[in-house]
Amino acid sequence: MIKIDYRDPRPIYEQVVDGIEELALRGALPADTQIPSVRQLAVELSINPNTIQRAYGELERRGVIYAAKGRGNFISDNTETLRTRRLDEIGTQIGTLAGQARALGASEAQLQGWLKEKGENRA
Numbered sequence: 001m002i003k004i005d006y007r008d009p010r011p012i013y014e015q016v017v018d019g020i021e022e023l024a025l026r027g028a029l030p031a032d033t034q035i036p037s038v039r040q041l042a043v044e045l046s047i048n049p050n051t052i053q054r055a056y057g058e059l060e061r062r063g064v065i066y067a068a069k070g071r072g073n074f075i076s077d078n079t080e081t082l083r084t085r086r087l088d089e090i091g092t093q094i095g096t097l098a099g100q101a102r103a104l105g106a107s108e109a110q111l112q113g114w115l116k117e118k119g120e121n122r123a
Contacts, residue, residue: 004045012047016055021064024075025086031077035065 002019004012023029035041038056042049056073059065064082065073098111 002041002045004047013051013055013058016041016045016047016052017058017062017064020055020059021062021082021086024064024079025083027079029075031075031079033075034071035073035075037072 002016002023004015008015010018020029020035029035036044038049038052042052045052056065056067060067060073062082063076063078066076067073098106101111
């Protein structure tokens with residue numbers, strides 16, 4: 001289920017994009033699963049259909065969904081490519097944060113400790 005957080009600084013369409021992409025990556029929406037129509041999802045989330053249309057356009061551009069003319073939108077089967085892209089993005093973010101921590105004097109042992117600690121806390 002996609003949840004919209006009105007306190008989130010990201011636009012609503014980005015939250016929809018991230019929500020559907022996350023469900024696809026986790027396998028909650030397997031390949032070739034039909035997703036709700038623009039109208040259905042707009043009613044379900046109580047948001048403007050144009051917002052959903054924009055989100056679906058972005059999802060199609062990213063390769064998360066594909067449109068079948070006259071049938072609707074479906075989850076694509078390239079989740080491995082999506083997963084690799086997402087992991088690369090996370091790796092870049094971790095690298096940036098590690099650089100900032102090193103600039104403030106953090107040691108390699110501290111960095112490794114944080115990764116281990118945070119990884120164990122996520123379980």
